[in-house]
Amino acid sequence: MMNATSNASNSSCVIMNPSAGPLLMSIYIIAFILGLLFILVTIGPIIQQICRKNVLGIYLLGLSVSDLLYVLTMPLWIYYLSNNHKWTLSQGLCSLAGFFYYSNLYISIYILCWISIDRCLAITFPLRVQAFRRQRYAWIICGLVYIFVMALHCLVLYLDKLPDPLDDGDQRCYETFPMTERIAMFNLIRVGIGFLLPLVIITVCYWLIASKVQQSRGVDEQGKRKVRLLSMGVIGIFSFCFAPYHILLMIRSIAFFSVGDKQSCIFEQAMHLPFTCSLALSSLNSVVDPVLYVLASNGVREDMRLFCCKTKQRQATRCTLVDPNWRTRVNNLC
Template sequence: MMFTMSEADVINCTISHEIHQYLFSCVYILVLLVGVPSNLYSLYHAALQLKQKNELGVYLMNLTVSDLLYLASLPLWLQYIFQDDDWRHREWLCQLCGFLLYENIYISIGFLCCISLDRYLAVVHPLRFTSLRSMNAAWLVSGIIWLKEIAVGVVFFRHKELSKDRKNQSVCFEHYPMQPWEYPVNYYRFTIGFMFPLAILSISYLCVLRAVGRSAGTQPVQKIRIRQLVSSTILIFLVCFSPYHVFLLVRTLLERDCSFIAGIFNYYHLSLLLTTLNCVADPALYCFVSESARRGLYRAIIRPFARVLCCCCRRGNSSPANPATDSHEVATDENNGHPTVTLLTHTSMLNNKPCYQRPQGSTSLTSLT
């Protein structure tokens, strides 16, 4: 029999939302600054994958579209936080933002499973099930995932999502305690939305790793790339989605009074915040699929960061007493007395030159001692 609270208990459950004001606002701003350009960049490379008739590009594009839709709702959530958790827009906007939040979680989980299964079929059964790895099959599966999550999301539009707290503020998408209609939805989320995909991911992950390890015809570089792809999908799944579903189940099973709600509130919301990081982590998957995506990421992020780091190191190490840091350092061979290797300074590193060069008159490179 389902336990329900009285109306007095609902009114007396006063929760401190300080975690929203500080941590959530900072993370949301960071996710917007990083997630929007990285997902737009991923969308471009997904289009390139589609031109090459790569079914993996279908799943990656849908994953990116889901992330961008959720990112579009973050400015409204930020405004809600900055207004001390007081929703001042229409209720349908609150419902839509909540729908996009949960849509992103479960659509992302669905397409992470699709990526893992696609790699499983490609590696373990390369000559079988080719029809399941076609573009038409990928679009069909993608359509089913979207329709399934939209159908589940309609539940949110059938219920009132704005409520008043003791300060007479409009609280969006938060019910403390849970409403009776939320219990079956939460059990569905945990079993069908989380545990079932986790089983698919785990089995695919283990089978792919075993098949890659036994394969004699696969190049070492390809093996590394496949391992990185399947490992990153399950890592994103475990880090971003596991904590939230664990606390969701705990709340559903044990939430019976206001003291329990107050004790678990921060932990539950921290786990919910981890799901937002999925929007930043997903674009990394393209680096294990597309060589051009890796090169673009290197040019856009890694190389500028390396240059700044080298510049900082050079400034930190240079001093009037040691002016040789900006000049060539020459190592000599103690046996024959002539220079063998000329090491270039940080300036040459910034220009993407190698850290050594063969000096004139030298016939070989010898290691430094």
């Protein structure tokens, strides 16, 4: 995690490229609009799943809350990019925006990882794990993920007591160039525990799920194909959103220990644009999270269909006086 800072080396080490601003802003604007829309559309059916004692609904709610907190801070990042990486707001808002970004990133990763473990155990050992697949344990797991990730980032914010970014003219938010030794070491640990380990677990889980379903005689070819596509989709989207950022973060951190200060600044200048783009791509997980697993669950899809039908029927009630055949057409659609 890079702290909110601006020091004397920022200006001379990395010069921001304003031409990349429109592209990055476009990604954040799309992520903000679609992310907020999908979260609002899916939150109702997810709550219905929780009321029906569905464990998956609790994990989906945990993802949605985390995504919503991050999405609401996204206009701050859009403003920051529109101002060519100059933060003219308070340092507290910078810290808040960074806190929710990094917290959402790893809360999403860990909950997605646990959903994969839960699905894998439910399919490979359905009888043995039934007693442990209860809502109480799902709430505890989500709570522990939130507490662990947020407590860690609070600790990092407390330990990284660097100068106020508003004290001089070069106002950067969570962009430290060149990075410090402590930040570089923390980044390597973060890549290993926060990305590589969950990616291995998710890959193994979906490989076991696909193997188990493939061997099952009670599942038809269409069902097996659905499981294969879902497995590849989860791993592919997980890699698309999170892999570029963590790979470049790892390269930057290793380079810090391998080259001198002057070469480090040259390297950071070359890496700044692709790294900033990878950071923007990672924000798309707020769009992917509510779509991927909601569409993967038949129960949630059915709740979404019923939710839409109820909305149409309420509209039909108001329109009946205008068009007596309106209600019949709506009922046929549902």
